[in-house]
Amino acid sequence: xxxxxxxxxxxxxxxxxxxxxxxxxxxxxxxxxxxxxxxxxxxxxxxxxxxxxxxxxxxxxxxxxxxxxxxxxxxxxxxxxxxxxxxxxxxxxxxxxxxxxxxxxxxxxxxxxxxxxxxxxxxxxxxxxxxxxxxxxxxxxxxxxxxxxxxxxxxxxxxxxxxxxxxxxxxxxxxxxxxxxxxxxxxxxxxxxxxxxxxxxxxxxxxxxxxxxxxxxxxxxxxxxxxxxxxxxxxxxxxxxxxxxxxxxxxxxxxxxxxxxxxxxxxxxxxxxxxxxxxxxxxxxxxxxxxxxxxxxxxxxxxxxxxxxxxxxxxxxxxxxxxxxxxxxxxxxxxxxxxxxxxxxxxxxxxxxxxxxxxxxxxxxxxxxxxxxxxxxxxxxxxxxxxxxxxxxxxxxxxxxxxxxxxxxxxxxxxxxxxxxxxxxxxxxxxxxxxxxxxxxxxxxxxxxxxxxxxxxxxxxxxxxxxxxxxxxxxxxxxxxxxxxxxxxxxxxxxxxxxxxxxxxxxxxxxxxxxxxxxxxxxxxxxxxxxxxxxxxxxxxxxxxxxxxxxxxxxxxxxxxxxxxxxxxxxxxxxxxxxxxxxxxxxxxxxxxxxxxxxxxxxxxxxxxxxxxxxxxxxxxxxxxxxxxxxxxxxxxxxxxxxxxxxxxxxxxxxxxxxxxxxxxxxxxxxxxxxxxxxxxxxxxxxxxxxxxxxxxxxxxxxxxxxxxxxxxxxxxxxxxxxxxxxxxxxxxxxxxxxxxxxxxxxxxxxxxxxxxxxxxxxxxxxxxxxxxxxxxxxxxxxxxxxxxxxxxxxxxxxxxxxxxxxxxxxxxxxxxxxxxxxxxxxxxxxxxxxxxxxxxxxxxxxxxxxxxxxxxxxxxxxxxxxxxxxxxxxxxxxxxxxxxxxxxxxxxxxxxxxxxxxxxxxxxxxxxxxxxxxxxxxxxxxxxxxxxxxxxxxxx
Numbered sequence: 001x002x003x004x005x006x007x008x009x010x011x012x013x014x015x016x017x018x019x020x021x022x023x024x025x026x027x028x029x030x031x032x033x034x035x036x037x038x039x040x041x042x043x044x045x046x047x048x049x050x051x052x053x054x055x056x057x058x059x060x061x062x063x064x065x066x067x068x069x070x071x072x073x074x075x076x077x078x079x080x081x082x083x084x085x086x087x088x089x090x091x092x093x094x095x096x097x098x099x100x101x102x103x104x105x106x107x108x109x110x111x112x113x114x115x116x117x118x119x120x121x122x123x124x125x126x127x128x129x130x131x132x133x134x135x136x137x138x139x140x141x142x143x144x145x146x147x148x149x150x151x152x153x154x155x156x157x158x159x160x161x162x163x164x165x166x167x168x169x170x171x172x173x174x175x176x177x178x179x180x181x182x183x184x185x186x187x188x189x190x191x192x193x194x195x196x197x198x199x200x201x202x203x204x205x206x207x208x209x210x211x212x213x214x215x216x217x218x219x220x221x222x223x224x225x226x227x228x229x230x231x232x233x234x235x236x237x238x239x240x241x242x243x244x245x246x247x248x249x250x251x252x253x254x255x256x257x258x259x260x261x262x263x264x265x266x267x268x269x270x271x272x273x274x275x276x277x278x279x280x281x282x283x284x285x286x287x288x289x290x291x292x293x294x295x296x297x298x299x300x301x302x303x304x305x306x307x308x309x310x311x312x313x314x315x316x317x318x319x320x321x322x323x324x325x326x327x328x329x330x331x332x333x334x335x336x337x338x339x340x341x342x343x344x345x346x347x348x349x350x351x352x353x354x355x356x357x358x359x360x361x362x363x364x365x366x367x368x369x370x371x372x373x374x375x376x377x378x379x380x381x382x383x384x385x386x387x388x389x390x391x392x393x394x395x396x397x398x399x400x401x402x403x404x405x406x407x408x409x410x411x412x413x414x415x416x417x418x419x420x421x422x423x424x425x426x427x428x429x430x431x432x433x434x435x436x437x438x439x440x441x442x443x444x445x446x447x448x449x450x451x452x453x454x455x456x457x458x459x460x461x462x463x464x465x466x467x468x469x470x471x472x473x474x475x476x477x478x479x480x481x482x483x484x485x486x487x488x489x490x491x492x493x494x495x496x497x498x499x500x501x502x503x504x505x506x507x508x509x510x511x512x513x514x515x516x517x518x519x520x521x522x523x524x525x526x527x528x529x530x531x532x533x534x535x536x537x538x539x540x541x542x543x544x545x546x547x548x549x550x551x552x553x554x555x556x557x558x559x560x561x562x563x564x565x566x567x568x569x570x571x572x573x574x575x576x577x578x579x580x581x582x583x584x585x586x587x588x589x590x591x592x593x594x595x596x597x598x599x600x601x602x603x604x605x606x607x608x609x610x611x612x613x614x615x616x617x618x619x620x621x622x623x624x625x626x627x628x629x630x631x632x633x634x635x636x637x638x639x640x641x642x643x644x645x646x647x648x649x650x651x652x653x654x655x656x657x658x659x660x661x662x663x664x665x666x667x668x669x670x671x672x673x674x675x676x677x678x679x680x681x682x683x684x685x686x687x688x689x690x691x692x693x694x695x696x697x698x699x700x701x702x703x704x705x706x707x708x709x710x711x712x713x714x715x716x717x718x719x720x721x722x723x724x725x726x727x728x729x730x731x732x733x734x735x736x737x738x739x740x741x742x743x744x745x746x747x748x749x750x751x752x753x754x755x756x757x758x759x760x761x762x763x764x765x766x767x768x769x770x771x772x773x774x775x776x777x778x779x780x781x782x783x784x785x786x787x788x789x790x791x792x793x794x795x796x797x798x799x800x801x802x803x804x805x806x807x808x809x810x811x812x813x814x815x816x817x818x819x820x821x822x823x824x825x826x827x828x829x830x831x832x833x834x835x836x837x838x839x840x841x842x843x844x845x846x847x848x849x850x851x852x853x854x855x856x857x858x859x860x861x862x863x864x865x866x867x868x869x870x871x872x873x874x875x876x877x878x879x880x881x882x883x884x885x886x887x888x889x890x891x892x893x894x895x896x897x898x899x900x901x902x903x904x905x906x907x908x909x910x911x912x913x914x915x916x917x918x919x920x921x922x923x924x925x926x927x928x929x930x931x932x933x934x935x936x937x938x939x940x941x
Contacts, residue, residue: 219278233266469538506724527564580644644682680717
């Protein structure tokens with residue numbers, strides 16, 4: 001006990017190991033024979049299996065709409081109910097086989113583990129992430145995450161009977177343990193738990209459960225469904241009786257004590273497993289520590305948290321007790337000594353299975369590719385099988401007797417079997433046989449498959465160059481599925497310690513900010529940045545070496561370049577328009593169904609839009625100047641980053657030249673199907689629609705999504721690719737403020753009049769309102785700006801103290817591209833006639849001094865040089881950041897000499913719509929006067 005086992009197939013071929021393996025094989029074969037017999041009996045026994053699947057004449061799928069069964073199935077007797085968890089692999093006790101979800105192969109496989117053979121592979125969809133067997137053994141439910149469906153498969157005939165459309169990105173499913181009529185599916189992007197009626201073959205209910213739900217479990221003894229969330233440390237408990245959320249159980253952050261000690265925010269929830277009595281859940285995950293720069297052994301730590309489902313609280317660990325009841329952390333509850341006597345490292349725990357005897361459990365470390373064995377009562381790891389043979393083991397299940405553990409590896413598409421010694425704490429869990437292939441062919445491009453394998457790997461024993469050191473950290477450890485919604489958690493968790501010295505939260509020392517990765521085989525591809533990321537993980541050391549011979553990103557070997565190209569294929573798959581995060585699904589948009597076409601039926605909306613800032617976003621001189629700056633300093637590909645928000649239709653068509661002056665057009669918004677919630681950079685997924693045919697149905701459906709702040713946040717939020725420096729944070733400001741969930745962005749910026757939303761979408765860009773001359777837009781913009789602040793000014797020693805309170809905006813003031821905006825306070829002295837006889841503070845020579853009483857942000861390079869032309873790709877520091885959050889106040893001091901006799905003082909707040917230095921660069925005139933607006937004027941008391 002306590003010594004990890006380095007797995008090798010040779011271990012099982014030794015004479016001593018051979019005899020028990022043969023005996024086990026005989027036993028398993030006998031069990032399988034009994035299972036077949038029981039299946040025959042069960043099929044004929046209407047008392048235990050009363051439902052009969054209604055098949056079509058050709059044995060294929062039943063037409064949608066009709067029932068799948070003549071009557072609902074019988075309730076499972078309490079003595080026969082079992083705990084169940086969502087998983088990509090499930091054991092079939094009735095037939096003795098194993099069902100697997102084959103991920104991006106798009107199939108479901110049925111395997112005979114006794115004969116070590118693949119019985120059948122069933123085409124289902126595109127990305128099958130979860131399978132679940134109904135408690136009566138009649139149905140398999142399979143979730144297609146990319147296809148947005150759940151499929152019901154006749155488990156006996158192994159035939160697809162119905163596929164049901166769900167919301168965006170369903171992830172996992174589980175059947176009701178008591179009533180096998182219901183299967184529950186979590187839908188990530190919709191934040192829902194969907195209820196499917198297998199008898200009717202219909203989706204019958206949708207329950208809101210919160211952000212990005214990921215895993216499910218049901219108890220044999222409780223009438224609840226338990227839901228984990230992909231990036232949030234929170235377990236949602238849904239009552240099956242009311243089909244409503246009954247409770248949310250938060251998982252605590254782990255406090256920092258030392259660099260190498262597990263700490264941080266819970267992240268990366270794949271699944272959860274229940275203890276034998278159904279009262280507690282073991283939840284594998286990671287801890288994301290707020291460290292920077294990224295250090296492979298200080299940023300991510302494995303953990304298993306425990307929740308008491310009856311008391312609805314996280315179970316705490318007693319630091320004074322050897323009995324680790326609650327969270328199991330690396331080096332504490334997970335403390336396995338290696339051959340050298342040192343604690344071993346495991347990474348990215350993703351699945352847990354508990355033996356029915358209640359004494360023992362298993363956990364998969366999917367990145368380091370290990371199987372941990374736990375004493376379930378003490379809550380500590382007692383054994384480990386290291387270097388599992390498959391690539392990225394991520395699914396785990398037990399047979400019904402607890403004699404075998406099955407592990408699914410989703411990159412090698414194999415199933416491994418392990419003998420549990422019948423759940424014996426004293427014996428060792430050992431591998432049984434060789435991995436079973438699950439698919440006939442892999443449809444994924446070999447370069448991408450190699451990249452995905454590297455992306456999820458934190459096993460330094462494979463390949464020619466390691467992706468990490470000491471089994472610690474994979475790319476997928478932070479980015480989870482790839483480059484999608486989990487990215488948002490990185491911005492929420494990894495706040496800079498001191499933005500004035502380092503405002504980055506991601507990788508540092510980048511050359512082109514990963515912007516060439518969409519073309520990994522092109523001549524312009526530069527492997528440098530991908531290799532920087534691998535070195536941050538501790539990688540690029542030759543496998544099997546002594547730590548010497550580390551490859552550097554500046555001088556990559558052919559092996560390193562190939563590794564970078566393979567990893568870049570993953571980036572290219574997820575971010576084809578990198579550095580923009582815009583995604584196009586289903587082809588390019590039809591430009592004929594835009595602008596004037598829409599205006600034919602919607603003249604009021606079209607007229608309002610034509611004068612809006614959105615309509616001119618592609619020709620705003622301040623924008624086009626910035627595009628040229630970034631393309632000049634960082635490369636021509638950076639036009640894509642700007643186009644993603646300022647010309648989204650152009651970005652989707654591959655035109656990021658800004659020559660069309662298109663701006664944000666009708667289908668730039670209304671084609672959007674999904675907010676990717678990645679933290680900005682045009683994180684929106686769009687699909688072309690036939691607006692001549694389906695525009696009414698789609699338009700009405702899309703309005704719900706377009707009204708959500710998450711949609712607005714797709715563009716009103718920006719980060720520097722790779723480094724993670726926050727450049728625009730309007731969405732974050734709103735989410736942190738007092739109006740979130742109560743007042744929507746569109747309530748202020750697109751209010752409705754007689755049911756029609758104001759498509760002028762007025763904000764604070766008075767400069768463009770003045771430039772394009774629409775009086776209504778300018779009036780709305782001015783009203784917005786002048787309603788933001790309430791001001792109090794009072795004389796104090798040496799000057800005036802002005803307190804600005806943000807009472808009129810749901811985000812900070814100023815917001816948006818804040819480094820090229822500024823606001824300030826100046827004090828004006830007036831004589832009896834009202835004439836200004838003195839001004840204190842404010843502009844000097846048309847430019848605001850850095851020491852002024854001002855609001856705004858400054859970006860700077862590493863050496864402190866201010867970046868006054870908005871060169872975000874060069875920014876690493878934020879030496880100045882003074883804004884007023886919604887509902888809060890900011891005091892500014894303006895030095896004032898002795899007040900002239902006979903005068904009064906006013907505190908005047910000026911909004912510099914465009915910062916003078918930037919404006920002069922953009923218009924090419926060093927003496928130009930930048931646009932400003934007076935926000936408020938308040939007497940000094």
